Ligand SMILES: CSCCC(=O)/C(O)=C/O
C-alpha cells in the first residue's frame with residue numbers, strides 16, 4: 001500500500017491517534033509535492049546494502065546518516081524528546097527520515113494552515129523542506145526506528161513557531177507562490 005496521508009481533525013485527543021476527519025479526507029502525493037515534501041518507498045530489510053538507497057544518497061548529497069530508535073526503553077530523555085518533536089517547528093535544512101522499523105506520524109502544515117498527517121511505515125523515506133512547519137509523533141504502537149540523513153554535518157536545531165520572520169521561512173513561503 002502507498003503512503004497514507006490525510007487532513008487532520010482539530011481534536012485535542014491523544015496525539016498518537018490517527019485524527020482523521022469524518023468522512024476521511026485523503027491528501028495526494030501530488031499535493032505533498034506542491035508543499036515540497038517528497039517520498040520514496042524502499043526495502044528497509046536491506047538498508048545496509050540497498051543500491052536504491054545508495055543512489056538516492058549520492059544523487060541528493062546525503063553524506064551523513066545515523067539511526068535513532070524511538071521507544072521509552074531506548075531513547076534517552078524519551079518523554080522530553082517526544083514533547084519537543086511534537087511542538088510545531090521548522091529547521092534551516094531539509095528533514096530527511098527513513099523508517100527502518102515500526103511506524104510514526106509526521107504532520108505538515110499546508111498553505112491554508114491545515115495539518116496534513118503522513119503515516120510513515122517501514123520502508124518510507126520522506127524529505128520535508130527547510131522552512132516548512134511540521135511536527136512528529138509516535139502512533140499508538142509507541143515505537144519506530146528511523147535513519148536520519150543530512151547533507152553535510154547535521155544541524156538538529158528546531159525553531160518553534162512563530163518563526164515567520166526567519167529568512168528560511170520567508171524563502172519557503174516564497175517557493176510556494178505560483179504552485
Ligand atoms: C524520526 S526522527 C525524530 C523527529 C525529528 O527529528 C524531528 O525533527 C521532527 O520534526
Ligand SMILES: [Fe+2]
Nearest residue numbers: 089091095158
Ligand atoms: Fe523537525
